[in-house]
Amino acid sequence: MTLAQSVNDMSQIVNADKAHVWHHLFQHKALENGDPRIIVEGKGMRVWDQKGTELIDAVSGGVWTVNVGYGRESIANAVRDQLLKMNYFAGALGSVPAAQFSERLIEKMPGMSRVYYSNSGSEANEKVFKMVRQISQRQHGGKKWKILYRERDYHGTTIATLAAAGQPERAAMYGPFPDGFVQVPHCLEYRNQFPDATDYGVAAANAIEKVILQEGPDTVGLLCLEPITAGGGVIVPPAGYWERVQEICKKYDVLLHIDEVVCGVGRTGTWFGYQHYGVQPDFVTMAKGVASGYAAISCTVTTEAVFDMFKDDASDPMGYFRDISTFGGCTSGPAAALENMRIIEDEGLLDNTTRMGERLMANLAALKEKHAVVGDVRGKGLFCGAELVADRASKEPVEEKLAQAVVASCNRQGVIIGVTNRSIPGFNNTLCLSPALIATADDIDQITGAIDTALTEVFG
Numbered sequence: 118m119t120l121a122q123s124v125n126d127m128s129q130i131v132n133a134d135k136a137h138v139w140h141h142l143f144q145h146k147a148l149e150n151g152d153p154r155i156i157v158e159g160k161g162m163r164v165w166d167q168k169g170t171e172l173i174d175a176v177s178g179g180v181w182t183v184n185v186g187y188g189r190e191s192i193a194n195a196v197r198d199q200l201l202k203m204n205y206f207a208g209a210l211g212s213v214p215a216a217q218f219s220e221r222l223i224e225k226m227p228g229m230s231r232v233y234y235s236n237s238g239s240e241a242n243e244k245v246f247k248m249v250r251q252i253s254q255r256q257h258g259g260k261k262w263k264i265l266y267r268e269r270d271y272h273g274t275t276i277a278t279l280a281a282a283g284q285p286e287r288a289a290m291y292g293p294f295p296d297g298f299v300q301v302p303h304c305l306e307y308r309n310q311f312p313d314a315t316d317y318g319v320a321a322a323n324a325i326e327k328v329i330l331q332e333g334p335d336t337v338g339l340l341c342l343e344p345i346t347a348g349g350g351v352i353v354p355p356a357g358y359w360e361r362v363q364e365i366c367k368k369y370d371v372l373l374h375i376d377e378v379v380c381g382v383g384r385t386g387t388w389f390g391y392q393h394y395g396v397q398p399d400f401v402t403m404a405k406g407v408a409s410g411y412a413a414i415s416c417t418v419t420t421e422a423v424f425d426m427f428k429d430d431a432s433d434p435m436g437y438f439r440d441i442s443t444f445g446g447c448t449s450g451p452a453a454a455l456e457n458m459r460i461i462e463d464e465g466l467l468d469n470t471t472r473m474g475e476r477l478m479a480n481l482a483a484l485k486e487k488h489a490v491v492g493d494v495r496g497k498g499l500f501c502g503a504e505l506v507a508d509r510a511s512k513e514p515v516e517e518k519l520a521q522a523v524v525a526s527c528n529r530q531g532v533i534i535g536v537t538n539r540s541i542p543g544f545n546n547t548l549c550l551s552p553a554l555i556a557t558a559d560d561i562d563q564i565t566g567a568i569d570t571a572l573t574e575v576f577g
């Protein structure tokens with residue numbers, strides 16, 4: 118499909134979409150008196166809709182995914198070549214790109230050693246939950262089955278991952294959920310939950326220890342955290358937090374699972390978000406940026422110590438990991454992921470992410486100086502948020518519709534930004550930015566320039 122396509126063709130597409138497509142996280146009533154937007158083409162940081170309107174995409178495909186940008190011919194070629202040679206075989210057998218990508222990936226993740234392939238972030242996270250439950254049965258006599266997750270974090274859309282959702286608006290009405298999921302407090306210092314703390318990072322981590330002690334350490338098997346919370350408000354943990362979290366996990370023999378579905382593969386300027394903090398996880402999951410959306414792929418990565426627990430007794434027919442992921446056997450995923458990784462390396466995109474991320478944060482800080490409605494700006498690399506408040510002193514969040522109006526104004530100016538959406542009740546007030554890792558200084562300035570105009574338009 119090209120932009121040269123006739124208006125007639127596009128109206129058919131629009132009608133077909135309107136009549137038959139059910140869009141994700143979307144109230145379709147809005148389309149009764151309007152047309153859906155169809156994204157027709159993309160190149161670099163920019164996309165074009167059915168009317169030929171050009172938009173700069175500051176959210177990498179809406180959900181922080183297209184890390185290397187649109188229109189990458191070399192990824193398309195790598196996938197095409199692989200599909201013609203061998204498109205699919207179930208994961209019980211190996212494939213050339215799966216073996217190659219696992220080796221390249223593990224080189225970037227000291228201490229980790231095994232990659233289990235599947236095809237979405239939710240699925241990758243559920244694999245960990247299943248592994249932990251099986252470890253509980255086989256290693257701990259049924260103890261250590263509980264899974265801790267953090268308020269404001271999100272780990273996916275399936276029933277089990279929603280059981281681990283720290284975002285009530287995502288989980289509401291989809292229960293009842295499975296047992297054994299327990300919430301720990303969030304660590305966002307701007308929304309201070311530990312006013313007496315002298316060291317906020319340590320206090321927020323100690324709150325996890327408190328939950329472990331309340332539940333009983335022999336019941337807790339896993340702590341699942343995002344390295345930097347994404348959809349819950351772009352929360353960069355305070356200094357000292359991760360170090361203390363690691364100590365607590367070691368002390369109580371709790372496995373540490375870091376959900377890198379958003380931060381993984383470059384988003385924050387390192388290969389993985391946790392690598393900013395010197396922690397050593399037992400599980401790392403990743404999806405979105407692994408192949409930048411050129412193919413569906415997710416990975417559940419773990420250590421040799423965990424892996425060994427599933428091959429310790431070959432005489433036990435129930436002893437190994439009895440999981441299946443049909444589409445984990447698609448070779449397009451690792452083929453695209455290999456090329457995606459090569460691009461990040463050859464084009465120096467980690468370094469660009471750090472430099473452009475600093476520019477983005479500086480621009481957002483300038484917006485905070487100028488607009489009283491910007492209460493807090495947070496971020497690392499090209500992963501930033503600006504929390505909007507009605508009043509700086511009370512920190513009362515702006516009404517959701519006003520945050521949405523800022524997004525709409527940016528859209529009218531040709532810039533797609535995001536906002537926390539159906540996340541924490543009353544707190545869908547943080548603007549979210551995650552431009553592709555190829556962003557230039559001009560791109561960054563165009564994005565924050567549009568936000569500046571939008572804030573003036575909406576709040577005066």
Ligand SMILES: Cc1ncc(COP(=O)(O)O)c(C=O)c1O
Binds near residue numbers: 377
């Ligand atoms: C941190 C995090 N984990 C997991 C997921 C779920 O990924 P998927 O939508 O690919 O299932 C998401 C999706 O936004 C996410 O942000």
